Amino acid sequence: MDNYTPKTSIFEETQPPWQTDYLPFGCPNCRRVFLVPPDIINTTCPLCRRAKLDPQPARLTTNEPEKLLPFQVEKNQLYAIFNEFTSNVWLKPEDFNAEILLKRTRPVFWPMWLVDSDVDGHWQMEAGFDYQVQSSKEVYSGGQWQSRKEIENRIRWEPRLGTASIHVDNIRIPALEEHHNRHQITGTYPLDQANDFDPQQLGIACLEVPDLSPREAWRLARPQVQRELGQICTSASGAEHQRDFAIKADYRNLHWTQFLLPMYTTHYMNDEGQPQILVVNGRSGSIYGPRLASRKRGLHIAGILAGVAGAIFIIALIGLLLAMVFPLAGLIASFLGVLGLGVGIAAIVPAVWPGQWNRRQEEPRIITRTS
Amino acid sequence: MSEKQSSTRSWTPPEGFQKVKSHFEGVVVYAPQQVRAIEDKVKSYACPNCGANVSYDVSAGGIACEYCGYVAPVKAVKLGRSADEFEFTLETISQSSHGWGTKRQILQCDSCGGKLSIPEGTISTTCPFCSSNKVNLTISPEESLRPRFLIPFKITLEQIQPLATSWLGKGWFHPDELAAKTIIRRFKGVYLPFWTFDALVYARWRAQVGYEKTERHYNAREKRWETRTRIVWRWQNGDVRLSIDDFLVTGSNRNHINHQILKKLYPFNMQSLVAYEPDYLAGWQAQAYETTLTEAWEIGKSAIREKAKKACYHNIPSNHVRNFSMSADFSEESWRYILLPVYLSSYRYEEKIFQVMVNGLTGAIAGQKPVAWWKIWLAIAALLAPGVILGLIGLPLLLLGGAGIIPISLGIVLYIIGIVISVILYNKARQSEA
Numbered sequence: 001m002d003n004y005t006p007k008t009s010i011f012e013e014t015q016p017p018w019q020t021d022y023l024p025f026g027c028p029n030c031r032r033v034f035l036v037p038p039d040i041i042n043t044t045c046p047l048c049r050r051a052k053l054d055p056q057p058a059r060l061t062t063n064e065p066e067k068l069l070p071f072q073v074e075k076n077q078l079y080a081i082f083n084e085f086t087s088n089v090w091l092k093p094e095d096f097n098a099e100i101l102l103k104r105t106r107p108v109f110w111p112m113w114l115v116d117s118d119v120d121g122h123w124q125m126e127a128g129f130d131y132q133v134q135s136s137k138e139v140y141s142g143g144q145w146q147s148r149k150e151i152e153n154r155i156r157w158e159p160r161l162g163t164a165s166i167h168v169d170n171i172r173i174p175a176l177e178e179h180h181n182r183h184q185i186t187g188t189y190p191l192d193q194a195n196d197f198d199p200q201q202l203g204i205a206c207l208e209v210p211d212l213s214p215r216e217a218w219r220l221a222r223p224q225v226q227r228e229l230g231q232i233c234t235s236a237s238g239a240e241h242q243r244d245f246a247i248k249a250d251y252r253n254l255h256w257t258q259f260l261l262p263m264y265t266t267h268y269m270n271d272e273g274q275p276q277i278l279v280v281n282g283r284s285g286s287i288y289g290p291r292l293a294s295r296k297r298g299l300h301i302a303g304i305l306a307g308v309a310g311a312i313f314i315i316a317l318i319g320l321l322l323a324m325v326f327p328l329a330g331l332i333a334s335f336l337g338v339l340g341l342g343v344g345i346a347a348i349v350p351a352v353w354p355g356q357w358n359r360r361q362e363e364p365r366i367i368t369r370t371s
Numbered sequence: 372m373s374e375k376q377s378s379t380r381s382w383t384p385p386e387g388f389q390k391v392k393s394h395f396e397g398v399v400v401y402a403p404q405q406v407r408a409i410e411d412k413v414k415s416y417a418c419p420n421c422g423a424n425v426s427y428d429v430s431a432g433g434i435a436c437e438y439c440g441y442v443a444p445v446k447a448v449k450l451g452r453s454a455d456e457f458e459f460t461l462e463t464i465s466q467s468s469h470g471w472g473t474k475r476q477i478l479q480c481d482s483c484g485g486k487l488s489i490p491e492g493t494i495s496t497t498c499p500f501c502s503s504n505k506v507n508l509t510i511s512p513e514e515s516l517r518p519r520f521l522i523p524f525k526i527t528l529e530q531i532q533p534l535a536t537s538w539l540g541k542g543w544f545h546p547d548e549l550a551a552k553t554i555i556r557r558f559k560g561v562y563l564p565f566w567t568f569d570a571l572v573y574a575r576w577r578a579q580v581g582y583e584k585t586e587r588h589y590n591a592r593e594k595r596w597e598t599r600t601r602i603v604w605r606w607q608n609g610d611v612r613l614s615i616d617d618f619l620v621t622g623s624n625r626n627h628i629n630h631q632i633l634k635k636l637y638p639f640n641m642q643s644l645v646a647y648e649p650d651y652l653a654g655w656q657a658q659a660y661e662t663t664l665t666e667a668w669e670i671g672k673s674a675i676r677e678k679a680k681k682a683c684y685h686n687i688p689s690n691h692v693r694n695f696s697m698s699a700d701f702s703e704e705s706w707r708y709i710l711l712p713v714y715l716s717s718y719r720y721e722e723k724i725f726q727v728m729v730n731g732l733t734g735a736i737a738g739q740k741p742v743a744w745w746k747i748w749l750a751i752a753a754l755l756a757p758g759v760i761l762g763l764i765g766l767p768l769l770l771l772g773g774a775g776i777i778p779i780s781l782g783i784v785l786y787i788i789g790i791v792i793s794v795i796l797y798n799k800a801r802q803s804e805a
Contacts, residue, residue: 162384
């Protein structure tokens with residue numbers, strides 16, 4: 001197994017890897033490990049925001065990352081993104097505004113594995129070839145027939161097998177346990193636009209360290225390599241589709257490197273003082289995270305409205321008493337009574353609405369940048 | 372690595388696979404070997420015992436030598452309706468429209484070395500120099516456009532002779548010499564080309580359907596209540612699904628084969644289809660298609676859509692229909708190219724060519740029969756004569772003030788009856804020759 005897993009070694013707290021001045025830190029709360037630039041070492045975890053990062057040794061690949069997708073969304077564009085994100089929430093927490101979110105924004109690169117391998121083996125599959133057939137539609141109207149030809153696309157499946165002695169390059173494999181969840185949060189990246197790794201391009205971003213065990217990484221890598229081989233064999237067969245692909249192969253000269261993907265994280269505090277994390281894709285600007293309303297603010301407004309309603313009722317009662325002497329006061333008292341009832345009912349809305357809204361935010365969706 | 376070690380060097384492809392072109396360096400691709408259903412070479416038939424010419428013998432059910440009695444049964448797979456059907460791929464349509472691609476082809480006889488020039492579409496032939504039977508399928512635009520299936524002859528030439536004699540001898544207005552053995556001996560067994568088509572048809576119709584409504588009304592002029600029937604028109608629609616199976620369209624040209632006669636030989640039981648074997652054609656004539664797949668499909672489609680139209684009308688719950696329109700969507704269309712057994716006899720009578728055909732599977736017979744027109748004219752004269760004679764008798768009697776009106780009236784009635792029967796007789800005679 002060891003011949004197939006990434007080559008790693010332990011880097012001590014004071015030992016910067018890959019010709020950078022970044023040092024390894026860990027979050028005591030979420031257990032994630034980061035490489036942090038020296039100017040911001042006294043910082044909270046950029047992902048969970050619940051604990052300060054502590055220096056700790058880290059297991060890292062001996063090779064530096066191979067590819068990096070640079071940030072395209074600049075920090076000044078983030079204000080517009082946050083502003084749009086926060087603008088439609090009624091009774092939002094005071095903390096939930098574009099200025100504060102921007103101030104707390106932190107750039108982070110998160111990793112994927114890139115695997116190169118020599119493959120030597122034999123394969124088999126059902127290759128699908130597109131072809132077209134002609135069909136007819138006949139229409140009878142006004143005593144005459146009209147004929148129309150229609151073309152239909154079909155796939156012809158044929159067995160193919162053979163051998164493969166090839167080199168596959170840069171197959172992308174998850175490097176984080178939460179890779180799929182992370183991908184759902186950030187949305188897609190234009191991976192073909194990546195640059196070769198250059199420490200200068202890191203800026204002040206933290207680098208998240210892969211947390212998948214090497215054994216698990218290879219378990220995930222193999223089907224991915226096989227999928228890639230399936231596509232190669234499909235195109236080698238001149239086919240357009242394939243199914244039931246199977247390969248028995250030796251994988252040699254495996255080479256593991258990392259691919260770094262850009263994202264921004266920020267947070268705001270909810271009523272209970274818990275940080276709510278927002279994630280922005282560093283390329284597309286799509287933003288993900290909960291947009292919570294403040295129940296506290298809702299109750300506060302509801303209390304004010306209830307007080308106003310109570311005051312109106314008291315005035316209305318006084319008016320009713322005065323009506324015994326001045327009959328016109330009875331009319332005003334009735335009006336005030338109805339008004340008080342309306343305000344009282346209206347007071348229910350801010351008390352209830354945040355709860356309703358927050359329930360809808362339990363499954364936050366990615367919001368794609370519109371401008 | 373936990374899995375079993377494998378290497379491209381130790382791996383060999385399974386049997387029946389051949390190396391094909393790879394579009395990626397380092398990847399070797401194998402595909403199933405293309406088995407040609409029909410061999411490309413000309414096959415000659417000679418007896419392995421005595422070297423004499425041999426041919427397919429219907430009663431023996433195999434290749435037989437009439438000199439030494441050698442018989443070799445034909446190894447053919449009976450396929451019936453499960454015989455492969457082909458889709459209307461654009462490639463096939465384009466290939467089929469090119470026909471057989473050559474006007475004449477030169478074959479070198481491998482028995483005597485003579486060079487034979489044979490016309491387009493001839494599948495089997497006999498060498499004029501050494502009389503050896505040959506079956507040839509070298510020229511075809513596509514594998515699927517070669518005949519892949521056929522129904523072998525089940526009726527022998529001896530069996531059709533009494534059938535033909537009886538059929539030709541029927542009817543008094545044909546020449547007496549028609550049943551002569553010389554005409555019957557002209558019968559030749561020919562494998563004729565046919566296309567069979569399958570399709571699913573989904574037809575939707577829309578029409579104004581009239582329903583009869585009986586109502587009572589007061590006739591003011593007659594001053595009484597009467598009953599009358601009125602038609603109430605309503606727009607209606609409906610749909611019909613048809614499954615077309617083995618719809619036959621002949622692949623022979625109208626100039627060579629009379630299609631009307633051929634249709635009278637139907638049906639051919641498709642359960643008798645066998646895989647093509649050149650042995651069946653040894654010593655027999657066989658024709659390749661002249662009507663291309665697309666032309667045949669147009670003919671088939673026209674007939675099928677009329678069938679669908681009839682089915683739609685049948686679906687309408689009334690006999691009163693107007694503004695009828697419909698659409699027919701064809702799907703799952705497929706075709707087969709087959710050879711069917713027909714005995715064919717062509718003969719000349721009074722400078723006209725007549726064809727008679729016998730279904731080589733069922734013995735059904737149909738054809739054109741010449742008419743002895745003098746017999747017809749004589750019969751017509753005999754039919755009209757009583758009316759004319761009675762008229763001629765009645766006229767002077769009428770002029771003389773006698774009872775001439777009776778024979779004249781009777782004469783007119785007989786004359787009209789005579790004309791009607793004469794017209795029927797004439798038409799029947801024309802149809803017989805058509």
